Amino acid sequence: MKKTILISFVSMLLLSACMSTSFIYTGYYHEPLKDEDYIKIVIDDNRDLKYNEIGIIEVRESLGTVDFAQIVNKACDIAKVKGADCIILINRSTSYSGTADAISSTNQYLFKAVKLKHE
Numbered sequence: 001m002k003k004t005i006l007i008s009f010v011s012m013l014l015l016s017a018c019m020s021t022s023f024i025y026t027g028y029y030h031e032p033l034k035d036e037d038y039i040k041i042v043i044d045d046n047r048d049l050k051y052n053e054i055g056i057i058e059v060r061e062s063l064g065t066v067d068f069a070q071i072v073n074k075a076c077d078i079a080k081v082k083g084a085d086c087i088i089l090i091n092r093s094t095s096y097s098g099t100a101d102a103i104s105s106t107n108q109y110l111f112k113a114v115k116l117k118h119e
Contacts, residue, residue, distance in 0.1 A: 018063040019071070023078055023113070027053045030083025030115055039076040040086040040116065051114035054084045059109045075111045084113035 033039075042049065057075045072087075079087050091110040098104050 019061045022058045025055045033080040042088040050117040054113045057111040062106045079113040086114045088112040
């Protein structure tokens with residue numbers, strides 16, 4: 001039992017060490033959603049979607065060990081706290097740095113956090 005807890009703790013530390021997030025308000029404040037509330041995820045550009053923008057969520061991962069589902073889940077967690085009921089992927093980029101001996105990459109994902117208009 002203790003070994004399982006220790007492995008889980010170390011895994012969480014490694015995961016949190018290679019993923020960082022930030023949020024910038026670009027719209028109005030909204031009350032946070034409940035944990036059980038559903039967040040709509042839009043990966044492609046959907047021009048017919050009507051919404052009020054709340055802000056921009058940035059998720060960065062630096063070791064290439066975080067899969068896309070974990071990144072989206074992290075963005076959803078932030079969106080709920082900010083009162084958004086939808087996230088829209090707006091950009092994904094990769095940057096490289098280092099020397100000839102060691103190169104590291106950083107993946108950056110930008111999401112709009114929005115409140116859908118229900119007509």
